[in-house]
Amino acid sequence: MKKVDCKISDAEWIVMKVLWEEAPLTAAKIIEAVSSNKTWSPKTIHSLINRLVKKGALGVNKEMPHYEFYPLVDKKDCIQEETRTFIQKVYDGSIHLMLANFIKDEKISEKEIEELQRLLDEKVNE
Amino acid sequence: MKKVDCKISDAEWIVMKVLWEEAPLTAAKIIEAVSSNKTWSPKTIHSLINRLVKKGALGVNKEMPHYEFYPLVDKKDCIQEETRTFIQKVYDGSIHLMLANFIKDEKISEKEIEELQRLLDEKVNE
DNA sequence: ATTCACAGACTACACTTGTAGGATTACATT
DNA sequence: AATGTAATCCTACAAGTGTAGTCTGTGAAT
Structure with missing residues (x-):
């Protein structure tokens, strides 16, 4: 696990907490988990996931039929x-x-x- | 003291803390106090003060040769x-x-x- | 009285954040 | 093979933030 060098915003924390709980997960699974707390559009959650990937807080496994995401930073x-x-x-x-x-x-x-x-x-x- | 209804940003907190410590103060005094911790341009500090006034977190006494600011929200x-x-x-x-x-x-x-x-x-x- | 420096009003500007929408691709089903 | 539905990719956009700069007026110093 890398050291955290990036700021994780409030909304992003919610996504991170899902993946710290269980990983790897597909976007669909993440959306499902997040939706129990939040009424965000799936699009919104996708955006957050992508930002976290770009920030280096999440990794992606693209070798799957559907991408799987997992934390790169330690909770x-x-x-x-x-x-x-x-x-x-x-x-x-x-x-x-x-x-x-x-x-x-x-x-x-x-x-x-x-x-x-x-x-x-x-x-x-x- | 009003209830807080506004978000105070990280930078703004520094200004608020100065005025919670001592108030009322002129902008010059605030700048002086803030500058012991931060190397912000006085302009920057002015901006923060004005935002806080606009947000309703600070009040202004304009009856003075130089405006005096004081907290409107409780620490x-x-x-x-x-x-x-x-x-x-x-x-x-x-x-x-x-x-x-x-x-x-x-x-x-x-x-x-x-x-x-x-x-x-x-x-x-x- | 003139000038200088600072106070105050308004403006700037790039980046982040919350919150999506549209276009395109690819798998799954008929 | 065609088509629909869901997954990816890229784009959007307003509000908030960090961080100042410009313009204008006025009090202080000469």
Whole structure:
């Protein structure tokens, strides 16, 4: 998997998430999967797929009766890059500020809090 | 403070953050503050300010020798909106997934972990 | 009073993004 | 083999963004 060097737009993320879930897939399959969340025209989804190929985020296998697409960039990398950008923009790059703000402000259930505490404990004992 | 109804772009966020920090400010002051982080032309910063005024994110006091600008939208609201969008895009809207992923993957110092644990504890005892 | 430099108004321009449409090709069915 | 339907390829187009530039007026300095 290549490092992410490209920006993936909001709409494109939806397509990428389908292929990170399962790949390779034909355009038809992708359209089917995306359509459960979005009411886009198949044409629109084709456009997004092609842009992602052009960007280097997707690869194509043309040796098939119908092209098959698969991710060329790693999901974890993309998430981290996206997160980094977001935290930079909103929290001046401070992860800590972000998490603190988050824990303070958001509605998190008791159970989730316990779960997070467990995760933190694990982290400590690594 | 109005509710945020407008999208604030990455570049615009930098201007907004200056004015959330201190307001009202003249364009010259804003340019000065922004220039410590960014090497934008003053013209560029003027453009951003004007777009923000047009979007309704900034207000202007024209009764001054030089216009003074101030935020019309609340920082907390903007952060929350931005965060919501981000989590939707990357984590399918699951705050929990996001925090969990974060705690697992990111390099967080021991001290930060303790700090977060403290925050969670506080949250429990609310 | 003249000039200079900056403030403010308006304009520019290429690139990305959301959202498709049209033309062409190729497989599948009659 | 012909035809229809779906898959590819290419094109479109307005709005938003990053990144400025021009023109015009006015206050400050000479």
